[in-house]
Amino acid sequence: MATATQPLPLTHFTQGASERTLLRFSTAGSVDDGKSTLIGRLLVETKGAFDDQIEAVRASKVNRSGRELDFSLLTDGLTAEREQGITIDVAYRYFSTPRRKFIVADTPGHEQYTRNMATGASTADVAVILIDARKGVLEQSRRHAFISALLGIRHLAIAINKMDLVDFSQSVYETIEREFRSLSPHLRGAALNFIPLSALDGDNVVARSERTPWYSGPTLLEFLENVEIAPAAGEAFRFPVQLVIRPHLDFRGFAGQIATGRVRVGDQVTILPSARTTKIERIVTFDGDLEEAIAPMSVTLVLADEVDVSRGNLIVHTGDESSVTREFAAMTVWMAAEPLELGHTYLLRHGPHQVQARVVGVDHRVDVANYASLPAETLNINDIARVRIETAQPLHGDLYQSNRHTGAFILLDPLTNLTLAAGMIEEITSARRTGGAREQFRSGPVTLAERITAHGHRPAWIHHDNHAAAVQLERRLFERGVHVLRLDREVPELLEAGYIVISSAKLEGHVHATVALHDVDQALHELETRGVIAPQDVQDQGEGI
Amino acid sequence: MSLSHLRSIEAEAIHILRETAAQFAKPVLLYSIGKDSSVLLHLARKAFFPALVPFPLLHIDTTYEYPEMIEFRDSFTKEIGAQLLVYTNDAAIADGANPYSLGTSKCCGLLRTKAVVDGLKHYGFDAALGGARRDEEKSRAKERVFSFRDRNGHWDPKNQRPELWNIYNGRVDKGESIRVFPLSNWTEFDIWAYIELENIPLVPLYFAKERPVLERGGTLIPMESNVRLLPGEEPKMIKCRMRSLGCTPCSGAIRSDADTVSKIIEELFVFRRSERENRVIDHDQDGSMELKKREGYF
Numbered sequence: 001m002a003t004a005t006q007p008l009p010l011t012h013f014t015q016g017a018s019e020r021t022l023l024r025f026s027t028a029g030s031v032d033d034g035k036s037t038l039i040g041r042l043l044v045e046t047k048g049a050f051d052d053q054i055e056a057v058r059a060s061k062v063n064r065s066g067r068e069l070d071f072s073l074l075t076d077g078l079t080a081e082r083e084q085g086i087t088i089d090v091a092y093r094y095f096s097t098p099r100r101k102f103i104v105a106d107t108p109g110h111e112q113y114t115r116n117m118a119t120g121a122s123t124a125d126v127a128v129i130l131i132d133a134r135k136g137v138l139e140q141s142r143r144h145a146f147i148s149a150l151l152g153i154r155h156l157a158i159a160i161n162k163m164d165l166v167d168f169s170q171s172v173y174e175t176i177e178r179e180f181r182s183l184s185p186h187l188r189g190a191a192l193n194f195i196p197l198s199a200l201d202g203d204n205v206v207a208r209s210e211r212t213p214w215y216s217g218p219t220l221l222e223f224l225e226n227v228e229i230a231p232a233a234g235e236a237f238r239f240p241v242q243l244v245i246r247p248h249l250d251f252r253g254f255a256g257q258i259a260t261g262r263v264r265v266g267d268q269v270t271i272l273p274s275a276r277t278t279k280i281e282r283i284v285t286f287d288g289d290l291e292e293a294i295a296p297m298s299v300t301l302v303l304a305d306e307v308d309v310s311r312g313n314l315i316v317h318t319g320d321e322s323s324v325t326r327e328f329a330a331m332t333v334w335m336a337a338e339p340l341e342l343g344h345t346y347l348l349r350h351g352p353h354q355v356q357a358r359v360v361g362v363d364h365r366v367d368v369a370n371y372a373s374l375p376a377e378t379l380n381i382n383d384i385a386r387v388r389i390e391t392a393q394p395l396h397g398d399l400y401q402s403n404r405h406t407g408a409f410i411l412l413d414p415l416t417n418l419t420l421a422a423g424m425i426e427e428i429t430s431a432r433r434t435g436g437a438r439e440q441f442r443s444g445p446v447t448l449a450e451r452i453t454a455h456g457h458r459p460a461w462i463h464h465d466n467h468a469a470a471v472q473l474e475r476r477l478f479e480r481g482v483h484v485l486r487l488d489r490e491v492p493e494l495l496e497a498g499y500i501v502i503s504s505a506k507l508e509g510h511v512h513a514t515v516a517l518h519d520v521d522q523a524l525h526e527l528e529t530r531g532v533i534a535p536q537d538v539q540d541q542g543e544g545i
Numbered sequence: 546m547s548l549s550h551l552r553s554i555e556a557e558a559i560h561i562l563r564e565t566a567a568q569f570a571k572p573v574l575l576y577s578i579g580k581d582s583s584v585l586l587h588l589a590r591k592a593f594f595p596a597l598v599p600f601p602l603l604h605i606d607t608t609y610e611y612p613e614m615i616e617f618r619d620s621f622t623k624e625i626g627a628q629l630l631v632y633t634n635d636a637a638i639a640d641g642a643n644p645y646s647l648g649t650s651k652c653c654g655l656l657r658t659k660a661v662v663d664g665l666k667h668y669g670f671d672a673a674l675g676g677a678r679r680d681e682e683k684s685r686a687k688e689r690v691f692s693f694r695d696r697n698g699h700w701d702p703k704n705q706r707p708e709l710w711n712i713y714n715g716r717v718d719k720g721e722s723i724r725v726f727p728l729s730n731w732t733e734f735d736i737w738a739y740i741e742l743e744n745i746p747l748v749p750l751y752f753a754k755e756r757p758v759l760e761r762g763g764t765l766i767p768m769e770s771n772v773r774l775l776p777g778e779e780p781k782m783i784k785c786r787m788r789s790l791g792c793t794p795c796s797g798a799i800r801s802d803a804d805t806v807s808k809i810i811e812e813l814f815v816f817r818r819s820e821r822e823n824r825v826i827d828h829d830q831d832g833s834m835e836l837k838k839r840e841g842y843f
Binding site for chain 1: 546547548549550551552553554555556557559560563564566567570571590591592593594595596597679680686687702703705706707708709710711712714716717718719729730732734735
């Protein structure tokens with residue numbers, strides 16, 4: 001590892017002439033449309049599948065292809081899927097060419113797997129939409145295109161497959177292209193690229209086909225190798241803080257992955273949500289200090305001033321900040337068997353940031369087969385809808401259409417821990433309300449934020465390994481009027497009740513994360529600096545939090 | 546300007562390692578001493594720099610490991626200041642568990658699968674980082690980066706938590722845990738290219754040299770203290786290397802002249818065979834890896 005004397009050049013991380021870049025694409029399809037065959041062929045022809053795997057397929061008792069080799073068997077993973085001949089979950093495949101390494105999110109196509117399709121699309125740069133040339137634009141293709149565009153994919157490759165079964169007819173291809181282009185107003189400006197191919201015979205997959213002389217565009221692989229993806233480094237600088245790294249008193253750095261944009265030493269930055277400003281002093285990596293870093297590098301930032309920064313905060317360039325809000329509208333994909341309960345308090349995870357949130361209304365549901373807006377009272381598994389969300393604590397984010405990282409979130413059930421929904425911020429309906437720490441909803445069940453206001457302190461989970469210190473701290477907090485409890489079990493609900501818990505058990509991910517108790521005075525000081533309890537003198541003046 | 550693909554997956558793995566440290570009370574890195582573990586450990590050193598790796602390493606020792614692996618383990622972890630824990634299913638060893646009398650499937654079940662589950666429970670870890678990759682085997686292609694395990698350490702492939710963007714849900718109740726796979730999106734080629742790029746030290750078994758081996762069913766098995774000769778077998782000196790490391794009786798070597806990382810990469814281009822081919826356990830029964838994984842195998 002290098003020392004800080006000579007800055008490391010950025011080219012240490014960026015693509016040299018001989019190096020590949022990464023492209024992620026998603027596919028969706030069901031039993032008969034040849035998706036597994038297409039991916040199997042891409043793997044074999046780019047040598048992404050190994051010889052022994054191909055031999056195992058050759059030796060298999062199953063061959064549904066009517067050709068020498070059933071390519072689809074290469075990608076059918078789980079036993080249940082092999083038995084039923086269907087793909088039921090997102091599977092990831094890998095292959096590379098001298099230009100690019102590809103990560104394929106291979107997803108099922110049926111309506112009941114809408115959520116899997118959304119999962120696969122969430123990280124993809126390109127979607128390959130399969131269409132059976134004999135059948136034209138079916139509901140499934142429309143669904144996949146809509147979800148891909150909804151999840152922010154900017155490039156759709158429409159693979160018109162099974163051209164061998166329509167005699168490579170140009171008019172069939174053109175009819176399908178025309179029909180698909182008519183969907184364009186619903187596809188959020190995604191670029192459409194049409195490719196006639198036969199996955200089974202290999203036409204226009206990797207090699208150009210002689211059977212489509214009327215087609216002059218790229219093969220599917222050529223398209224994937226050459227499509228230009230706007231680099232995340234070109235967007236506004238967004239750095240979600242994952243961890244505070246403090247190995248000794250002389251170093252305090254904030255570790256995270258640059259979601260978008262670039263940052264240089266000396267840049268003026270703002271910490272959200274506190275809105276404190278400071279400068280970038282160092283950009284630290286194991287390989288050496290950098291003068292400049294770009295998305296998606298994982299780095300550690302050292303700031304010029306001693307500002308309070310913790311996990312979940314967002315560091316941005318001053319003058320180019322994200323919105324800070326507690327009310328917004330979002331498109332959501334409901335992913336769990338348990339339906340949406342309006343007004344129920346969920347956890348909203350937004351990068352490393354977590355707040356409490358509730359869905360206060362459903363604007364409309366989208367029928368992804370015909371793109372119609374329908375009224376809806378609640379949401380069930382695989383439903384896609386525009387909803388309105390209110391959070392108990394301020395959220396710093398961007399619209400999803402301008403930033404796929406800071407505009408995305410998931411909803412969790414605080415009791416079952418399950419991931420319930422994926423969401424994309426579509427509209428900020430009210431900007432930050434300034435001039436008060438009072439955080440509360442307008443109606444409905446009592447929330448944590450309201451308890452915080454009433455109790456005059458925030459909840460916290462204090463981890464101790466010293467019984468005597470724990471007893472002492474409990475007494476000191478109690479004397480300050482804090483709702484405090486010593487407890488040696490994990491009862492996270494107590495945090496939702498607004499308590500400060502001193503426990504030998506650790507807890508993750510709550511409003512104010514675990515504080516370690518080594519020394520009573522130091523713990524009190526830390527609780528004050530983290531804003532969990534008010535500093536003593538302020539409280540004495542009767543101002544409270 | 547874009548990152549090279551190796552730097553992209555490096556940044557992703559570091560992000561996952563940091564999420565693990567932030568989300569869990571007691572994480573651990575399952576360290577198998579192999580090349581993937583070595584890459585994972587290297588990434589962990591990078592993720593928390595200038596701090597040391599903030600969680601211990603746990604090695605599941607089947608007692609059938611190659612002696613070179615143990616030597617490497619002890620010297621390397623000491624050199625980087627990592628905390629090393631070693632766990633063995635002592636009860637099974639005392640009962641004489643070995644692949645010859647039990648068969649590889651049962652032996653692995655006791656000395657690896659059960660030992661991992663018991664070891665994690667013994668120390669009370671709520672997250673276990675592993676070096677598994679999705680390209681290794683078909684059932685792994687569908688596993689999440691944060692993969693939920695119930696109270697018995699079991700994986701339910703049909704009921705996985707959705708995982709979108711790079712937002713990982715690591716919430717668990719007491720007794721449940723998450724297996725974390727930061728190298729999910731790496732291929733075998735990426736691993737080697739990264740080892741070369743970063744000059745990561747490896748167990749010498751990965752590099753070709755003349756070794757005494759047994760040829761058994763098309764597989765080369767290096768002679769080690771506890772490999773038992775079957776009737777009529779005789780060791781030969783063959784220039785070979787290990788493509789993946791497992792227990793002495795169950796992981797085979799391949800004929801090779803590759804004695805440096807760059808020669809290994811060169812070989813990979815030519816050699817179109819998956820690395821697990823030389824592992825005896827994966828071929829025991831159809832879908833055998835999926836079965837093992839449901840029970841807790843890494």
